[in-house]
Amino acid sequence: MKEKTVGRAFVRGLGAVAAGLLLVGCSLDPDPMTMESIRTSAAADMAELFTDQEPLTGDIDLPDAMARALKYNVERRLTLMETALASGQLNFASYDLLPRLAASAGYSTRDSNDASFSRNVTTGNTAGEATYSRERQRLLADVGISWNVLDFGVSYIRARQQADRVLIAEERRRKVVQNLMQDVRYAYWRAAAADAFLGRVTQLIARVEDAQKRAQSAQDQKLAPAQDMLAYRRELLDQLRRLERQREQLALARTELATLINLPPNTLFSLKRTDLDPAFAEGHDPQVALPALELLALTLRPELVGERYQARIGQNESYATILSLLPGLDLNASHNFESGNLLLNNSWNEIGARASLNLFRLASLPSAMRLNESREEVDAARRKALSVAVVTQVNLAIQSHRIARKDYERAQLVDELEQSALAEAGKAVQARTATDLSKVRAELAALSSQMALYNSYAELQRSLSQIESSVGIDPLPASVPTDDLAALRDAIEQRLAQPLPDRLRTHLWDTGVLPKPEVAETP
Numbered sequence: 001m002k003e004k005t006v007g008r009a010f011v012r013g014l015g016a017v018a019a020g021l022l023l024v025g026c027s028l029d030p031d032p033m034t035m036e037s038i039r040t041s042a043a044a045d046m047a048e049l050f051t052d053q054e055p056l057t058g059d060i061d062l063p064d065a066m067a068r069a070l071k072y073n074v075e076r077r078l079t080l081m082e083t084a085l086a087s088g089q090l091n092f093a094s095y096d097l098l099p100r101l102a103a104s105a106g107y108s109t110r111d112s113n114d115a116s117f118s119r120n121v122t123t124g125n126t127a128g129e130a131t132y133s134r135e136r137q138r139l140l141a142d143v144g145i146s147w148n149v150l151d152f153g154v155s156y157i158r159a160r161q162q163a164d165r166v167l168i169a170e171e172r173r174r175k176v177v178q179n180l181m182q183d184v185r186y187a188y189w190r191a192a193a194a195d196a197f198l199g200r201v202t203q204l205i206a207r208v209e210d211a212q213k214r215a216q217s218a219q220d221q222k223l224a225p226a227q228d229m230l231a232y233r234r235e236l237l238d239q240l241r242r243l244e245r246q247r248e249q250l251a252l253a254r255t256e257l258a259t260l261i262n263l264p265p266n267t268l269f270s271l272k273r274t275d276l277d278p279a280f281a282e283g284h285d286p287q288v289a290l291p292a293l294e295l296l297a298l299t300l301r302p303e304l305v306g307e308r309y310q311a312r313i314g315q316n317e318s319y320a321t322i323l324s325l326l327p328g329l330d331l332n333a334s335h336n337f338e339s340g341n342l343l344l345n346n347s348w349n350e351i352g353a354r355a356s357l358n359l360f361r362l363a364s365l366p367s368a369m370r371l372n373e374s375r376e377e378v379d380a381a382r383r384k385a386l387s388v389a390v391v392t393q394v395n396l397a398i399q400s401h402r403i404a405r406k407d408y409e410r411a412q413l414v415d416e417l418e419q420s421a422l423a424e425a426g427k428a429v430q431a432r433t434a435t436d437l438s439k440v441r442a443e444l445a446a447l448s449s450q451m452a453l454y455n456s457y458a459e460l461q462r463s464l465s466q467i468e469s470s471v472g473i474d475p476l477p478a479s480v481p482t483d484d485l486a487a488l489r490d491a492i493e494q495r496l497a498q499p500l501p502d503r504l505r506t507h508l509w510d511t512g513v514l515p516k517p518e519v520a521e522t523p
Helices: 002-026 035-048 062-072 074-097 149-220 226-260 290-300 302-324 359-363 365-430 436-471 485-497 500-511
Strands: 100-108 115-119 126-132 138-148 328-338 347-356
Touching (some): 062 485, 290 302, 436 500
Antiparallel strands (some): 115 126
């Protein structure tokens, strides 16, 4: 009687605990973060944005800017972390290939004996007294190993798929680096124009504003015809607006470069003065047949390489689907222990094997095969569509380079003419054969031509980067350590010194797109 009372009390207590847990689970409400916790997190993020960076020690040149971008740019560091994460997931997936090794221990009790009678099959009479062979309180323990052959096969395929995802993450990192180097190169030359002209633009704006005031005074005093003064003032205002827009664009170029190399936006830095190379355009002309560049792009572009790995993942998915429909074979072995004085053997070893087959899943095999074929067709169609886009980008990059080169050559001629015109205007003002207005006009035109020359040079630099990016050329070899800023800078400087045709031909030979010419042996 006492044992039944204890049992009922235990059941009631268990029910009360279950009801309490159910009540707590149903009463959960959204718990928004407090403004203080958000502000604390934001302050911590702000403090970590620009930490662990080598300080600037002098003027920055293009290799410096590219090296700092490769090491400190936030987006590139994110792709490195994604690659590391994919690699960690691969290591984790490899553990699924191992057999399952499990150990367990437990305690069991009941409020009555696990007793039973034996009944005669023929007569239905109960024979003998009730007996039991298991005690009320028991200690249980076992250590066992089990291996499912089918699960091993599927896990192996999943691990191969994860290995391909690691390679896809690496291709994404390559693409980010290529785009980053292209953006840094363009931003650097625009920022170089800002360093060269920002002060001159500010001074010229002050002169134009002063000329505007003097023209206003002359108009008020009627020292010149009103119509002439109005036209003069309107021209000055137009020039002033254009100069102010140019000054804003120059200032934005420095901010853009600072962001790319992960400097705080308000950081004061100066660029190393670099004169424009008049022969740069001719020395870096691609000089490679367009069909060869198109085939090189289809071979090297990170997006297409990633799509090929994605197609391989799709093929392995087909294998995994088919494999999962086959009969499964479980193999297991264990060592067991159970306490109690009624057992003849308290510990024993056990081995077993079992095969199983889901007949309904086997019936889905034709549907699974059609699904896999559709997946492979979609992967192939996506890769072909991307190939068309890549070939188009190569052609656009070559055309953009031709336009940029022609524009740079024209800008050189215009700048030479405007500088000569400025010199002549200065002589005329000194000889008092021309007004100060003509000198201001000549200064504006000369400054605008020089800025246009720098902008066309920046566009030429960007067009060369677009060619390299469109064919998938990496800015640096994979062997260069990315954590050494000095080594990065030296490698980038050597790479920039190499003409573009040489870099293109090297990749064409290495990939086998073009046969490498045989070097004649010297006698």
